[in-house]
Amino acid sequence: MNEIHLDRDVLSTLKEVMEEGYLELLDTFRNDSEARLRVLHEARDAEKLSATAHSFKGSSSNMGAIRLAELCGELEQRAKQPSLGGIEKLVSEIDSEFAHVRNLCQEEREGFHC
DSSP states (O other): OOOOSSOHHHHHHHHHHHGGGHHHHHHHHHHHHHHHHHHHHHOOSHHHHHHHHHHHHHHHHHHTOHHHHHHHHHHHHHTTSSOOTTHHHHHHHHHHHHHHHHHHHHHHHHTOOO
16 A cells, blocks of 8 residues: 655645745644654643644644644544553554654755755
8 A cells, every 4th residue: 555645736835835935844844743743752641642633633734744644633533532542552653654754854855946
C-alpha cells in the first residue's frame, strides 16, 4: 500500500499563497509538530491527549500530511474512550509518520525557490 505522506497538490497551493512565507510555514509546522509530539509523549490525562491530537490533526491536514492527520484523529477519538490502553502504540505510529513528513518537508525546503 502506497500511502501519501505529504500531498504535493496541497503544498503547491500553499507555495502559491504563501510565496516568500512558505519556508517559514514549513519551519513553523515542523517546530509546532515536534512540540506537540513531546506533549503527546508526556501527557498523562485523556483531555490533554485529545486536545493536542486535535490541534496536531488540524495543522497536519492543512499541510497535506494526510496519514499524519488520520493518525492524530484516531488518537483524538481513542483519548475520549474510558481506557487509554494502546495509546502508546498509536503515539509511536504518529512519531514514525511524522519522521517521514519531517524529511519530506526538509526536501521541500531545500528545493524551494521563490
